[in-house]
Amino acid sequence: MKKLNKNSIVTALVVSFVLGLAGPITAFAAASPSLGAADSYSVLSGAGATNTGVTTISGDVGVSPAASFTGTSTVTFLAPGNPHLADGPAAAAQLANAAAFGALSAAPNTACTTDWSGTGVIDLASKTLAPGIYCADAFSLSGTLTLDDTGGPSGVWIFRSAATLITSPGVGAKVQFLNGTGLACNVWWKVVSSATIGTGTTFIGNILASTAIALQTGATLDGRAFAQTAAVTLDTNTISGPICAAPPPPVPVPAPVAPSASASTGGGRIVPLIGILKVPTPLALPGGAGSVTYNYTVWNVGGQQALTDVTVTDDKCSPVTLLSGDLNSNGKLDPGEKWKYSCTTTLSQTTANTSIATGYSDDSYHQATIATAIATVAVGVPLNPPLINIIKVPSRLTPFPFGGGNVKYTYTVTNPGVVAMHDVVVTDDKCGPVSRVIGGTTANGNNNGLLNPGESWTYTCQTNVPVSTSNVATAQGTANGFTARGYAFATVLVAAPGLPNTGFPPKENGIPWGIITLAGVLALASASLVVVLKKRRV
DSSP states (O other): OTTSOHHHHHHHHHHHHHHHHHOOOOOOSOOOOOOGGGTTEEEEESSOEEEESOEEESSEEEEOSOOOEEOGGGEEEOTTOOEEESSHHHHHHHHHHHHHHHHTTSTTSOSOSEEOTTSOEEEOTTOEEOSEEEEESEEEESSEEEEOOTTOTTOOEEEEESSOEEEOTTTTOEEEESSSOOOGGGEEEEESSOEEEOTTOEEEEEEEESSOEEEOTTOEEEEEEEESSSOEEEESOEEOTTOOBOOOOOOOOOOOOOOOGGGTTOTTOOOOOEEEEEEEESSEETTSSEEEEEEEEEEESSOSSOEEEEEEEETTOOOOEEEEOOTTOSSSBOTTOEEEEEEEEEESSOEEEEEEEEEEESSTTOOEEEEEEEEEEEESOOOOOOOOEEEEEESOOSOBOTTOEEEEEEEEEEOOSSSOBEEEEEEETTBOOOEEEOOSTTTTTTOSSSBOTTOEEEEEEEEEEOSOEEEEEEEEEEETTEEEEEEEEEEEOBOOTTOOOOOSOOTTTOOOHHHHHHHHHHHHHHHHOOOOBOOOOO
């Protein structure tokens, strides 16, 4: 058995690790129809469109066969969006709209996963629904509908109403994804009559109504509003379709190395923490393919000991070059130092890439620590994607005695980008609830509910850690139709009596698990962290 090739073992372990994280492959009956000539449109109307108040639309608006669109003086079209009034493109888009409307009930979308027909109006509030086809006499929404996107961005939801779709005004009605990995362009609302999106509603999906659609004051739509025969009414809205971006999945956490019994009182051992921040320049290439430079900042988050063997890799750019920061030229990332790296590449399509910073504690344990940074650059789209960064520090960096103890995690979330983010959420896979600390100039000092560029928000969470535990925190925020995500990793050690402090297994008898873990991270980042941004054009 000792003669078995170690590279084969490592490869098998990494592949098993990645496949295990992916989970079972699930086939969903629902399928998104093609929109064809309607792809680039956010709004379509058969009988004219009206707008009141300041409205922002990120795609084309088509009116056909009518030719009226009133209130355009307070409408902002995010390039390349344009109005098309009773022209050839608008007529073609309406034909494609009608075809998609029919396809939502044709093969393979014939069977209803859940059929509420004959039971009246179905209120979708407080429901959590997996991908599938949902049929009802009519739909309403008086609260939050959660779409379970556990299966990732391939999930498709189709809601078929035999009459109306109405969301309650002024109650904060909302459609949201459970994990933030679902795609708005894969959510469909087929409405045989009219749709009314009530005041203050946050809505997701493509609304295809046979008659009218009304977006009341302050309603936001991540998707499209397509009315075949009647009018579309707008009032101080934001419509962020038809951009559709698939966010990357989380990166796995390295497994902790249990300390020995001799570490029951700390033994001088300190858990290392590293941080990385990445900012692309530019964030958008609206004219098409071009050069992008990624600038990385790496620092010692723990701040209690130097880090050695520091490396930075990027799954979509190489080489990553160290520019400056090692102030005393000792080759170690000392507390207080900030190392600057850079990498330049050419992008021909919208791209999300993941960089990984790795370091090791400057002691006999040589314990690994990693940090990741994810950034999206939009190509062919005149919208800047948001950036978010999170670091996490546990209240205890030295080992607990056997039995563990209480730990308080402090999370710092910053916006290193150029656009403010809404719907900012922080979660932790081993601690909850994560609560934001309110107060001070760094915790949303202007009280606008947005994580503005340069702002820093602080969150905390407390839990009991009985055994050595690694956990991952996720921060996410949304802007311009993109969702930005950041991940932070931390380990809390608990002594396990009777286990000798041997460090890594001997070379002749085992494999360095730190190498396996980092190989798994790199493999997953390379194979799985893919962002698909579909720029829809006529």
